[in-house]
Amino acid sequence: MRYLLLCAAILLPESLAFPAQLQLPSWSNADFENLKTYLDKFFPVFTKTPSLSLEERIKEMQRFFHLNVTGNLTAETEEIMKKARCGLPDVTGYKALAESSKWQKTRLTYKIVTYTLDLTPKQVDNAIRRAFTVWSDVTPLEFERVYFGYADIVIGFAYFAHGDGNPFDGRGNVLAHAFGPGDGLGGDAHFDDSERWSETNKEINLFLVAAHEFGHSLGLSHSDDPTALMYPIYSYVDPSTFTLPDDDRQRIQNLYGLSTTTTHLTSTRQPTTTTTSATLTTEPTRTSQTTRSTTASSVTSSQPNSTVVTTSKVSFTSVTTTSKSEAVIAKTSRFDVGSFVGGIVLTLGVLVILYIGCKTYHSRRGIQYRTIDEHDAII
Numbered sequence: 001m002r003y004l005l006l007c008a009a010i011l012l013p014e015s016l017a018f019p020a021q022l023q024l025p026s027w028s029n030a031d032f033e034n035l036k037t038y039l040d041k042f043f044p045v046f047t048k049t050p051s052l053s054l055e056e057r058i059k060e061m062q063r064f065f066h067l068n069v070t071g072n073l074t075a076e077t078e079e080i081m082k083k084a085r086c087g088l089p090d091v092t093g094y095k096a097l098a099e100s101s102k103w104q105k106t107r108l109t110y111k112i113v114t115y116t117l118d119l120t121p122k123q124v125d126n127a128i129r130r131a132f133t134v135w136s137d138v139t140p141l142e143f144e145r146v147y148f149g150y151a152d153i154v155i156g157f158a159y160f161a162h163g164d165g166n167p168f169d170g171r172g173n174v175l176a177h178a179f180g181p182g183d184g185l186g187g188d189a190h191f192d193d194s195e196r197w198s199e200t201n202k203e204i205n206l207f208l209v210a211a212h213e214f215g216h217s218l219g220l221s222h223s224d225d226p227t228a229l230m231y232p233i234y235s236y237v238d239p240s241t242f243t244l245p246d247d248d249r250q251r252i253q254n255l256y257g258l259s260t261t262t263t264h265l266t267s268t269r270q271p272t273t274t275t276t277s278a279t280l281t282t283e284p285t286r287t288s289q290t291t292r293s294t295t296a297s298s299v300t301s302s303q304p305n306s307t308v309v310t311t312s313k314v315s316f317t318s319v320t321t322t323s324k325s326e327a328v329i330a331k332t333s334r335f336d337v338g339s340f341v342g343g344i345v346l347t348l349g350v351l352v353i354l355y356i357g358c359k360t361y362h363s364r365r366g367i368q369y370r371t372i373d374e375h376d377a378i379i
Contacts, residue, residue, distance in 0.1 A: 103152070
Protein backbone atom coordinates (compact mmCIF):
# COMPACT_ATOMS: atom_id res chain seq x y z
CA MET A 1 0.00 0.00 0.00
CA ARG A 2 2.79 2.32 0.94
CA TYR A 3 4.44 1.47 -2.39
CA LEU A 4 1.30 2.50 -4.31
CA LEU A 5 1.01 5.75 -2.41
CA LEU A 6 4.65 6.50 -3.08
CA CYS A 7 4.19 5.92 -6.83
CA ALA A 8 1.12 8.13 -6.87
CA ALA A 9 2.99 10.93 -5.09
CA ILE A 10 5.78 10.79 -7.65
CA LEU A 11 3.80 10.38 -10.87
CA LEU A 12 0.65 12.42 -10.27
CA PRO A 13 2.24 15.92 -10.27
CA GLU A 14 4.18 15.09 -13.45
CA SER A 15 1.08 13.86 -15.23
CA LEU A 16 -0.78 17.03 -14.29
CA ALA A 17 2.02 19.02 -15.90
CA PHE A 18 1.27 17.57 -19.37
CA PRO A 19 -0.36 20.20 -21.63
CA ALA A 20 -3.91 19.64 -22.75
CA GLN A 21 -4.29 18.36 -26.29
CA LEU A 22 -4.42 21.18 -28.86
CA GLN A 23 -7.79 21.75 -30.44
CA LEU A 24 -7.83 22.11 -34.23
CA PRO A 25 -9.81 25.06 -35.57
CA SER A 26 -13.37 24.17 -36.44
CA TRP A 27 -13.65 25.00 -40.14
CA SER A 28 -16.55 24.10 -42.33
CA ASN A 29 -15.88 22.24 -45.56
CA ALA A 30 -16.72 25.40 -47.51
CA ASP A 31 -14.23 27.48 -45.46
CA PHE A 32 -11.53 24.88 -45.96
CA GLU A 33 -12.09 24.64 -49.72
CA ASN A 34 -12.19 28.43 -50.16
CA LEU A 35 -8.98 28.81 -48.17
CA LYS A 36 -7.17 26.06 -50.06
CA THR A 37 -8.29 27.49 -53.42
CA TYR A 38 -7.06 30.96 -52.43
CA LEU A 39 -3.69 29.66 -51.23
CA ASP A 40 -3.18 27.48 -54.31
CA LYS A 41 -3.88 30.43 -56.59
CA PHE A 42 -2.07 33.25 -54.83
CA PHE A 43 0.42 31.50 -52.52
CA PRO A 44 1.31 28.35 -54.47
CA VAL A 45 3.89 25.84 -53.31
CA PHE A 46 6.65 25.53 -55.87
CA THR A 47 8.42 22.32 -56.71
CA LYS A 48 11.77 23.69 -55.54
CA THR A 49 10.40 24.72 -52.13
CA PRO A 50 9.95 22.29 -49.24
CA SER A 51 6.47 20.95 -48.57
CA LEU A 52 4.55 23.32 -46.31
CA SER A 53 1.68 22.46 -44.01
CA LEU A 54 -1.61 24.30 -44.32
CA GLU A 55 -0.82 26.21 -41.13
CA GLU A 56 2.53 27.36 -42.53
CA ARG A 57 0.91 28.49 -45.78
CA ILE A 58 -1.68 30.51 -43.86
CA LYS A 59 1.13 32.15 -41.89
CA GLU A 60 2.91 33.00 -45.16
CA MET A 61 -0.23 34.74 -46.40
CA GLN A 62 -0.73 36.56 -43.10
CA ARG A 63 2.85 37.81 -43.12
CA PHE A 64 2.50 39.11 -46.67
CA PHE A 65 -0.61 41.13 -45.81
CA HIS A 66 0.81 42.23 -42.41
CA LEU A 67 -1.90 40.45 -40.43
CA ASN A 68 -1.62 38.77 -37.04
CA VAL A 69 0.33 35.60 -37.78
CA THR A 70 -1.67 32.78 -36.20
CA GLY A 71 -1.81 30.05 -38.82
CA ASN A 72 -5.59 29.99 -38.38
CA LEU A 73 -8.39 31.30 -40.57
CA THR A 74 -9.06 34.45 -38.58
CA ALA A 75 -11.72 37.05 -39.36
CA GLU A 76 -9.17 39.49 -40.81
CA THR A 77 -7.72 36.72 -42.97
CA GLU A 78 -11.18 35.92 -44.34
CA GLU A 79 -11.78 39.61 -44.99
CA ILE A 80 -8.63 39.82 -47.14
CA MET A 81 -9.75 36.80 -49.14
CA LYS A 82 -13.03 38.51 -50.05
CA LYS A 83 -11.47 41.71 -51.43
CA ALA A 84 -11.20 42.55 -55.14
CA ARG A 85 -7.69 41.96 -56.39
CA CYS A 86 -5.31 41.11 -59.23
CA GLY A 87 -5.29 37.51 -60.40
CA LEU A 88 -1.50 36.98 -60.14
CA PRO A 89 0.23 35.10 -57.30
CA ASP A 90 1.63 37.13 -54.40
CA VAL A 91 4.70 35.07 -53.57
CA THR A 92 8.08 35.61 -55.19
CA GLY A 93 9.61 32.72 -57.03
CA TYR A 94 6.76 32.57 -59.52
CA LYS A 95 8.84 31.95 -62.66
CA ALA A 96 6.77 34.19 -64.90
CA LEU A 97 7.19 37.18 -62.63
CA ALA A 98 10.85 37.10 -61.71
CA GLU A 99 11.96 40.71 -61.83
CA SER A 100 15.02 39.76 -63.82
CA SER A 101 12.51 39.52 -66.67
CA LYS A 102 12.28 42.74 -68.69
CA TRP A 103 11.81 44.00 -72.21
CA GLN A 104 15.06 44.30 -74.12
CA LYS A 105 13.86 47.51 -75.77
CA THR A 106 12.38 50.78 -74.56
CA ARG A 107 9.83 51.42 -77.31
CA LEU A 108 6.80 49.14 -76.92
CA THR A 109 3.60 48.89 -78.95
CA TYR A 110 0.12 48.13 -77.64
CA LYS A 111 -3.20 47.27 -79.22
CA ILE A 112 -6.73 47.26 -77.77
CA VAL A 113 -8.67 44.41 -79.33
CA THR A 114 -11.92 44.39 -77.34
CA TYR A 115 -13.82 46.93 -75.28
CA THR A 116 -16.13 46.80 -72.30
CA LEU A 117 -19.67 48.09 -72.74
CA ASP A 118 -19.48 49.86 -69.35
CA LEU A 119 -17.50 52.73 -70.89
CA THR A 120 -17.30 54.32 -74.32
CA PRO A 121 -14.33 53.32 -76.51
CA LYS A 122 -12.96 56.83 -76.07
CA GLN A 123 -13.09 56.49 -72.27
CA VAL A 124 -11.32 53.13 -72.41
CA ASP A 125 -8.67 54.50 -74.78
CA ASN A 126 -8.05 57.42 -72.44
CA ALA A 127 -7.76 55.23 -69.33
CA ILE A 128 -5.31 52.89 -71.06
CA ARG A 129 -3.21 55.77 -72.38
CA ARG A 130 -2.97 57.40 -68.94
CA ALA A 131 -2.12 54.05 -67.33
CA PHE A 132 0.89 53.67 -69.64
CA THR A 133 1.91 57.26 -68.88
CA VAL A 134 2.26 56.31 -65.20
CA TRP A 135 5.25 54.16 -66.15
CA SER A 136 6.67 56.17 -69.04
CA ASP A 137 6.88 59.29 -66.86
CA VAL A 138 9.53 57.69 -64.62
CA THR A 139 11.45 55.50 -67.10
CA PRO A 140 12.88 55.72 -70.63
CA LEU A 141 9.99 53.54 -71.85
CA GLU A 142 7.84 54.73 -74.76
CA PHE A 143 4.44 53.29 -75.65
CA GLU A 144 2.98 53.49 -79.14
CA ARG A 145 -0.55 52.46 -79.94
CA VAL A 146 -1.08 50.42 -83.11
CA TYR A 147 -4.34 49.32 -84.69
CA PHE A 148 -3.28 46.43 -86.92
CA GLY A 149 -0.64 43.74 -87.00
CA TYR A 150 1.82 42.88 -84.26
CA ALA A 151 1.77 44.54 -80.83
CA ASP A 152 3.99 43.85 -77.83
CA ILE A 153 1.07 44.30 -75.43
CA VAL A 154 -2.39 43.12 -76.48
CA ILE A 155 -5.25 44.42 -74.32
CA GLY A 156 -8.78 43.04 -74.13
CA PHE A 157 -11.87 42.47 -71.99
CA ALA A 158 -13.18 38.93 -71.57
CA TYR A 159 -15.41 36.60 -69.57
CA PHE A 160 -14.56 33.38 -67.70
CA ALA A 161 -12.43 30.69 -69.40
CA HIS A 162 -10.48 31.82 -72.43
CA GLY A 163 -8.18 28.91 -73.17
CA ASP A 164 -5.02 29.65 -71.17
CA GLY A 165 -5.90 27.75 -68.01
CA ASN A 166 -6.61 30.86 -65.93
CA PRO A 167 -10.34 31.63 -66.18
CA PHE A 168 -11.91 34.68 -64.62
CA ASP A 169 -14.28 34.06 -61.74
CA GLY A 170 -17.17 36.37 -62.57
CA ARG A 171 -17.95 39.59 -60.76
CA GLY A 172 -15.81 40.27 -57.70
CA ASN A 173 -12.45 38.94 -56.44
CA VAL A 174 -10.16 38.68 -59.51
CA LEU A 175 -10.37 41.84 -61.66
CA ALA A 176 -7.63 41.34 -64.24
CA HIS A 177 -4.22 39.82 -64.91
CA ALA A 178 -1.26 40.27 -67.24
CA PHE A 179 1.72 38.38 -68.61
CA GLY A 180 5.31 39.37 -68.01
CA PRO A 181 7.62 40.50 -70.85
CA GLY A 182 8.13 38.10 -73.74
CA ASP A 183 6.84 36.80 -77.05
CA GLY A 184 3.48 35.17 -77.62
CA LEU A 185 1.24 36.16 -74.72
CA GLY A 186 4.09 38.12 -73.14
CA GLY A 187 3.00 41.56 -71.96
CA ASP A 188 -0.69 40.99 -72.73
CA ALA A 189 -3.23 42.33 -70.23
CA HIS A 190 -6.76 40.96 -69.81
CA PHE A 191 -9.65 42.48 -67.87
CA ASP A 192 -12.68 40.66 -66.49
CA ASP A 193 -15.72 42.04 -68.29
CA SER A 194 -17.98 40.63 -65.58
CA GLU A 195 -16.85 43.60 -63.47
CA ARG A 196 -18.44 47.04 -63.68
CA TRP A 197 -15.77 49.40 -64.99
CA SER A 198 -15.82 53.15 -64.44
CA GLU A 199 -13.78 56.35 -64.54
CA THR A 200 -14.61 57.27 -60.94
CA ASN A 201 -14.82 55.63 -57.51
CA LYS A 202 -18.04 53.86 -58.47
CA GLU A 203 -17.50 50.14 -59.01
CA ILE A 204 -13.96 49.44 -60.36
CA ASN A 205 -11.77 52.22 -61.73
CA LEU A 206 -10.25 51.08 -65.03
CA PHE A 207 -7.27 53.45 -64.94
CA LEU A 208 -6.02 52.16 -61.56
CA VAL A 209 -6.38 48.48 -62.47
CA ALA A 210 -4.77 49.02 -65.89
CA ALA A 211 -1.80 50.84 -64.36
CA HIS A 212 -1.31 47.92 -61.96
CA GLU A 213 -1.56 45.29 -64.70
CA PHE A 214 0.86 47.15 -66.97
CA GLY A 215 3.36 46.97 -64.11
CA HIS A 216 3.18 43.18 -64.55
CA SER A 217 3.45 43.60 -68.34
CA LEU A 218 6.75 45.40 -67.73
CA GLY A 219 8.13 42.76 -65.36
CA LEU A 220 7.07 43.75 -61.83
CA SER A 221 5.66 41.28 -59.32
CA HIS A 222 3.34 42.15 -56.42
CA SER A 223 4.47 44.30 -53.52
CA ASP A 224 3.53 43.76 -49.86
CA ASP A 225 3.49 47.54 -49.33
CA PRO A 226 -0.19 48.50 -48.92
CA THR A 227 0.52 51.96 -50.34
CA ALA A 228 2.13 50.63 -53.53
CA LEU A 229 0.36 50.47 -56.89
CA MET A 230 1.60 46.87 -57.21
CA TYR A 231 -0.10 45.81 -53.97
CA PRO A 232 -2.46 43.01 -55.08
CA ILE A 233 -5.60 44.28 -53.32
CA TYR A 234 -7.64 46.91 -55.18
CA SER A 235 -8.21 50.25 -53.48
CA TYR A 236 -9.43 53.51 -54.94
CA VAL A 237 -7.23 56.57 -55.33
CA ASP A 238 -8.37 59.71 -57.14
CA PRO A 239 -6.88 59.34 -60.65
CA SER A 240 -6.63 63.12 -61.08
CA THR A 241 -4.13 63.36 -58.20
CA PHE A 242 -2.48 59.95 -58.58
CA THR A 243 1.31 59.79 -58.48
CA LEU A 244 3.37 56.61 -58.64
CA PRO A 245 4.41 55.60 -55.08
CA ASP A 246 8.12 55.40 -54.27
CA ASP A 247 8.09 51.60 -53.93
CA ASP A 248 6.86 51.15 -57.49
CA ARG A 249 9.04 53.90 -58.92
CA GLN A 250 12.23 52.44 -57.43
CA ARG A 251 11.43 48.91 -58.60
CA ILE A 252 10.60 49.90 -62.20
CA GLN A 253 13.68 52.12 -62.39
CA ASN A 254 15.80 49.20 -61.19
CA LEU A 255 14.67 47.41 -64.34
CA TYR A 256 14.72 50.20 -66.93
CA GLY A 257 16.56 53.17 -65.46
CA LEU A 258 15.52 56.80 -64.98
CA SER A 259 13.35 58.83 -67.31
CA THR A 260 15.24 60.79 -69.97
CA THR A 261 12.38 62.78 -71.52
CA THR A 262 9.14 64.29 -70.32
CA THR A 263 6.72 62.31 -72.46
CA HIS A 264 6.91 58.88 -74.03
CA LEU A 265 3.46 58.15 -75.35
CA THR A 266 2.81 58.15 -79.08
CA SER A 267 0.18 56.80 -81.41
CA THR A 268 0.12 55.75 -85.00
CA ARG A 269 -2.37 57.47 -87.30
CA GLN A 270 -5.82 56.20 -86.45
CA PRO A 271 -7.81 54.46 -89.19
CA THR A 272 -10.70 56.34 -90.74
CA THR A 273 -13.21 53.98 -89.17
CA THR A 274 -14.52 54.60 -85.66
CA THR A 275 -15.40 51.02 -84.85
CA THR A 276 -13.52 48.99 -82.26
CA SER A 277 -10.54 47.01 -83.43
CA ALA A 278 -12.26 43.68 -82.72
CA THR A 279 -15.87 42.66 -83.07
CA LEU A 280 -17.82 42.41 -79.82
CA THR A 281 -20.21 39.50 -79.61
CA THR A 282 -22.91 38.75 -77.09
CA GLU A 283 -21.90 35.13 -76.66
CA PRO A 284 -18.41 34.10 -75.52
CA THR A 285 -16.51 32.47 -78.34
CA ARG A 286 -13.14 30.82 -78.56
CA THR A 287 -10.40 31.95 -80.90
CA SER A 288 -6.83 30.80 -81.04
CA GLN A 289 -4.22 32.34 -78.86
CA THR A 290 -0.63 31.45 -78.20
CA THR A 291 0.65 30.03 -74.96
CA ARG A 292 4.14 30.96 -73.82
CA SER A 293 6.53 28.05 -74.05
CA THR A 294 8.19 29.12 -70.82
CA THR A 295 5.11 29.33 -68.64
CA ALA A 296 5.22 27.92 -65.15
CA SER A 297 2.50 27.27 -62.61
CA SER A 298 2.17 26.00 -59.11
CA VAL A 299 -1.18 24.48 -59.81
CA THR A 300 -1.18 23.61 -63.50
CA SER A 301 1.65 23.58 -65.98
CA SER A 302 -0.19 26.05 -68.23
CA GLN A 303 -0.33 28.95 -65.79
CA PRO A 304 1.28 32.10 -67.30
CA ASN A 305 3.31 35.06 -66.04
CA SER A 306 0.14 36.53 -64.93
CA THR A 307 -3.34 35.57 -64.39
CA VAL A 308 -5.10 35.66 -67.67
CA VAL A 309 -8.39 36.56 -69.20
CA THR A 310 -11.54 34.59 -69.80
CA THR A 311 -13.88 33.79 -72.60
CA SER A 312 -15.24 37.17 -73.44
CA LYS A 313 -16.70 39.18 -76.23
CA VAL A 314 -13.56 38.03 -77.93
CA SER A 315 -12.05 34.89 -76.58
CA PHE A 316 -8.39 34.32 -76.15
CA THR A 317 -7.71 30.67 -76.93
CA SER A 318 -4.49 28.75 -76.73
CA VAL A 319 -2.23 27.40 -79.41
CA THR A 320 1.06 25.99 -78.21
CA THR A 321 4.02 27.50 -79.99
CA THR A 322 7.19 25.49 -80.30
CA SER A 323 9.54 28.28 -81.28
CA LYS A 324 10.06 31.99 -80.85
CA SER A 325 9.23 32.72 -84.49
CA GLU A 326 5.97 30.79 -84.26
CA ALA A 327 5.02 32.73 -81.14
CA VAL A 328 5.63 36.04 -82.88
CA ILE A 329 3.64 34.95 -85.94
CA ALA A 330 0.76 33.76 -83.78
CA LYS A 331 0.68 37.00 -81.82
CA THR A 332 0.79 39.05 -85.00
CA SER A 333 -2.14 37.26 -86.59
CA ARG A 334 -4.18 36.59 -83.50
CA PHE A 335 -6.75 39.30 -83.98
CA ASP A 336 -6.10 40.32 -87.57
CA VAL A 337 -9.22 38.45 -88.69
CA GLY A 338 -11.33 41.14 -87.06
CA SER A 339 -9.30 43.84 -88.75
CA PHE A 340 -9.67 42.10 -92.13
CA VAL A 341 -13.43 41.82 -91.72
CA GLY A 342 -13.58 45.47 -90.66
CA GLY A 343 -11.68 46.46 -93.79
CA ILE A 344 -14.12 44.55 -95.99
CA VAL A 345 -17.12 46.19 -94.30
CA LEU A 346 -15.54 49.63 -94.73
CA THR A 347 -14.85 48.98 -98.41
CA LEU A 348 -18.41 47.81 -99.05
CA GLY A 349 -19.73 50.87 -97.24
CA VAL A 350 -17.69 53.20 -99.46
CA LEU A 351 -18.90 51.40 -102.60
CA VAL A 352 -22.54 51.69 -101.51
CA ILE A 353 -22.13 55.42 -100.85
CA LEU A 354 -20.54 55.93 -104.29
CA TYR A 355 -23.32 53.96 -105.96
CA ILE A 356 -26.05 55.97 -104.25
CA GLY A 357 -24.24 59.22 -105.08
CA CYS A 358 -23.92 58.33 -108.78
CA LYS A 359 -27.52 57.21 -108.98
CA THR A 360 -28.76 60.44 -107.40
CA TYR A 361 -26.59 62.53 -109.73
CA HIS A 362 -27.85 60.85 -112.91
CA SER A 363 -31.42 61.01 -111.66
CA ARG A 364 -31.16 64.76 -111.24
CA ARG A 365 -29.61 65.16 -114.71
CA GLY A 366 -32.53 63.20 -116.16
CA ILE A 367 -35.00 65.57 -114.53
CA GLN A 368 -33.16 68.56 -116.03
CA TYR A 369 -33.25 67.04 -119.52
CA ARG A 370 -36.95 66.30 -119.31
CA THR A 371 -37.64 69.83 -118.11
CA ILE A 372 -35.72 71.34 -121.07
CA ASP A 373 -37.52 69.09 -123.64
CA GLU A 374 -40.93 70.00 -122.27
CA HIS A 375 -40.01 73.69 -122.41
CA ASP A 376 -38.87 73.38 -126.02
CA ALA A 377 -42.09 71.60 -126.93
CA ILE A 378 -44.16 74.40 -125.49
CA ILE A 379 -42.21 77.00 -127.38
